[in-house]
Amino acid sequence: VARLLGSVEDAEDPVLQRIADLRSRDYARVREALLHRAPIGSELVPFLIRLLAWDEVAELVIRLLRKATCPREGQLADALLNPNEDFSIRRRIPRILGNCPIQLSVEALIEALRDQRFEVRYRCGKALYAITSKNPGLTIDKNRILRAVEREFFVSKNVWNSYRLLERVEDAEEDPGFGEVLKDRTSKGLEHVFTLLSIVLPREPLQIAFRGLHTNDPQLRGTALEYLESVLPGNIRARLWPFLDADASGTWQKAAPRSRQEILEDLRRSNQSIIVNLEKFARKRERRGLEPS
Numbered sequence: 001v002a003r004l005l006g007s008v009e010d011a012e013d014p015v016l017q018r019i020a021d022l023r024s025r026d027y028a029r030v031r032e033a034l035l036h037r038a039p040i041g042s043e044l045v046p047f048l049i050r051l052l053a054w055d056e057v058a059e060l061v062i063r064l065l066r067k068a069t070c071p072r073e074g075q076l077a078d079a080l081l082n083p084n085e086d087f088s089i090r091r092r093i094p095r096i097l098g099n100c101p102i103q104l105s106v107e108a109l110i111e112a113l114r115d116q117r118f119e120v121r122y123r124c125g126k127a128l129y130a131i132t133s134k135n136p137g138l139t140i141d142k143n144r145i146l147r148a149v150e151r152e153f154f155v156s157k158n159v160w161n162s163y164r165l166l167e168r169v170e171d172a173e174e175d176p177g178f179g180e181v182l183k184d185r186t187s188k189g190l191e192h193v194f195t196l197l198s199i200v201l202p203r204e205p206l207q208i209a210f211r212g213l214h215t216n217d218p219q220l221r222g223t224a225l226e227y228l229e230s231v232l233p234g235n236i237r238a239r240l241w242p243f244l245d246a247d248a249s250g251t252w253q254k255a256a257p258r259s260r261q262e263i264l265e266d267l268r269r270s271n272q273s274i275i276v277n278l279e280k281f282a283r284k285r286e287r288r289g290l291e292p293s
Contacts, residue, residue, distance in 0.1 A: 015043060022047040027056060034060050040068040045075045053088040059169075062092060066099040073100045077108035083116070091119045091167065098127030101135040110141065113148040113196075118163050121148075122188060125195040132199055142200040146233060149196050152189065153239035160189040160243060186214060190243065201231060205264055208271045213244060215277040220270055227267045230260040 021033035022044070034057060040048070045068075051061045065072060079085050080093040094112070097105040109124045109131070132140060152160075165188060194210045205227060212224030225244070229237065258266075 014038065015041070019044065019047055022051065030054075030057055031060070034064060040064055040070055040072075042070045042072065042075075045070070045072045049075060049079050049089060049093075052092045053086045055088075058088075058092055062095055065096045073097065073102055073104045073108075076100070077104060080108055080112050080120075087117055087120070090115065091117065091123055094120070094123035094127035095169075098130040101131055101138065103138055105131060106138050106140065110144050110148070113145075114151070118188070118192075119165055119167075121152075122163075122165065122192045122195075125192050125199075128199055129195055140199060145196055145200045146236060149193055149236055150239060152193050152196075153243070157243060161187050163188040163192075186210075193240070197232075197236075205267055206231075208267055208274065211278060212267070212270060212274045215274055216281060217273070217277050220274050220277060223263070223267050223270050224274075226258070227263050230263050 018033050018036060018038070021029040024030060030051065034051075045065070048061050048065055052058050065076070076093050076097055080090055080097070082090075090112075094109060097109055106128065109128050112124045113121050115121050115124070128140075128145075132138060190210075194206065198206050209224040209227045212220050215221055215224075228240075232240065
């Protein structure tokens with residue numbers, strides 16, 4: 001009798017009913033359970049994490065877990081760092097942790113920069129950029145970020161240029177400011193590296209330099225390379241240069257060596273010219289795309 005009464009009580013428990021709906025694999029029931037007005041409790045988090053693998057409800061789950069006030073960072077971190085976890089889940093978790101401004105989130109995201117899948121590493125870089133932009137008091141180990149950057153060069157250039165994202169979702173708070181005009185012109189590998197660098201190096205000039213690398217003006221590109229030469233650690237610079245088709249001997253540099261401050265001022269003066277150059281290139285490419293074949 002006690003077991004029977006217990007089963008009746010369980011059946012009437014709203015939390016257990018919500019869990020049953022979340023596990024049902026019935027789209028209507030799952031969506032209704034997700035949109036329920038009751039707050040998200042810690043007991044629901046494991047079931048929501050599983051739903052991150054379901055494309056049809058993933059965005060709603062991400063929004064719910066971002067807004068949830070219950071402790072959820074630990075469970076999310078465990079799933080992110082589990083190499084046996086579903087890839088769809090691992091690549092979506094960084095977008096949630098980027099909105100969880102505690103040190104545990106930062107540590108999990110940095111550790112996941114070792115993930116074998118590029119899209120997971122890419123999303124972790126974006127999330128780290130977002131979380132440190134809004135919460136500068138969080139501790140970032142610069143050396144760990146630079147080691148993560150260096151690891152990105154342990155592939156061939158062909159592999160680097162072949163990186164693609166299965167999910168092209170861009171959250172505004174995760175945008176490192178590289179510019180909409182470069183959206184389809186730069187490689188994801190290069191964008192990821194510069195996102196990581198912008199976490200530990202001065203952001204504004206790095207963003208200008210990134211855009212300058214994509215101009216077709218030798219002088220603007222040269223100024224961008226000269227700035228990078230002045231701020232990047234030697235081991236990073238040596239590994240990055242071949243991916244930029246840059247001359248490692250530095251023959252692109254000015255005739256006379258300049259101080260870092262002089263280079264920085266020149267780079268900032270070049271910013272508007274860089275933007276104009278990229279916009280002109282984008283318009284030209286758009287016109288070519290509209291021409292009849």
